[in-house]
Amino acid sequence: MDAILQVSHLTGGYSPRRPVLHDISFEVKAGEMVGLIGLNGAGKSTTIKHILGLMKPQTGEVKVDGVTLEEQTEKYRAAFAYVPETPVLFDELTVEEHLRLTGMAYSVQNSQYEGREDELLQQFQMLPKRKAFASHLSKGMRQKVMIMNALLAEPPLYIIDEPFLGLDPLGIRSLLERLVEVKRKGAAILMSSHILSTVEAYCDRFIVMHHGHIIAQGTLDDVRQAAGLSMRSGSLEDAFYKLVTGGND
Numbered sequence: 001m002d003a004i005l006q007v008s009h010l011t012g013g014y015s016p017r018r019p020v021l022h023d024i025s026f027e028v029k030a031g032e033m034v035g036l037i038g039l040n041g042a043g044k045s046t047t048i049k050h051i052l053g054l055m056k057p058q059t060g061e062v063k064v065d066g067v068t069l070e071e072q073t074e075k076y077r078a079a080f081a082y083v084p085e086t087p088v089l090f091d092e093l094t095v096e097e098h099l100r101l102t103g104m105a106y107s108v109q110n111s112q113y114e115g116r117e118d119e120l121l122q123q124f125q126m127l128p129k130r131k132a133f134a135s136h137l138s139k140g141m142r143q144k145v146m147i148m149n150a151l152l153a154e155p156p157l158y159i160i161d162e163p164f165l166g167l168d169p170l171g172i173r174s175l176l177e178r179l180v181e182v183k184r185k186g187a188a189i190l191m192s193s194h195i196l197s198t199v200e201a202y203c204d205r206f207i208v209m210h211h212g213h214i215i216a217q218g219t220l221d222d223v224r225q226a227a228g229l230s231m232r233s234g235s236l237e238d239a240f241y242k243l244v245t246g247g248n249d
């Protein structure tokens with residue numbers, strides 16, 4: 001399988017004198033969902049900011065679809081969609097106008113646009129709000145607009161930061177169903193979340209970050225092994241707890 005996202009020996013952060021990320025390497029392949037987990041301040045959002053190209057690596061590199069941001073800026077940017085933890089919308093645009101803008105930005109063909117838009121509005125219970133201004137939406141509805149925008153673009157890579165917090169149970173189910181579907185079609189998904197039971201149920205592999213280092217990565221068994229648990233015993237949360245506390249209470 002091809003790696004859609006490759007993070008190689010990335011050291012980075014907010015000040016050159018005090019890096020937050022220390023030599024981290026991982027990849028996300030086409031058709032897999034990878035969970036990025038870690039305590040508050042572990043470095044998950046900083047990693048995501050580097051992948052988005054909002055921060056420059058101090059050393060190492062990030063490749064999306066085989067290129068770095070410097071090598072091919074347009075190809076790099078068009079290859080992913082990002083769902084942030086906190087929705088960022090234009091208050092004076094309607095739900096439908098947001099989707100249309102995304103469709104244009106990602107060059108979605110007109111013939112495909114209408115079908116995708118209707119399906120997403122329906123799936124996320126947002127049909128009654130298609131003409132509503134973003135400023136008139138609830139918190140969860142704003143989050144749904146961000147999610148629908150990402151899904152409308154159908155990019156090779158999805159970067160999703162803590163998506164479940166504002167969503168109601170139906171919204172969470174719709175999102176997970178949809179992620180399983182895009183993954184089956186070959187998309188790569190990197191999802192950061194503290195909801196470890198959901199991460200365990202849906203992700204194929206896991207990256208455990210702690211103090212800016214990757215302290216374990218791989219399948220659930222790989223993470224269990226790194227935590228000193230036996231194969232096929234203990235949940236992701238059990239292994240995570242052991243890893244970040246060193247087994248001490």
Ligand SMILES: Nc1ncnc2c1ncn2[C@@H]1O[C@H](COP(=O)(O)OP(=O)(O)OP(=O)(O)O)[C@@H](O)[C@H]1O
Nearest residue numbers: 014015020038039040041042043044045046047209
């Ligand atoms: N804008 C910033 N300027 C300087 N340091 C920052 C900034 N944002 C985050 N940090 C620091 O970088 C480290 C990693 O933070 P980061 O936001 O990546 O953690 P996180 O794993 O996403 O945490 P959370 O689960 O709380 O969202 C922390 O020590 C934090 O204080």
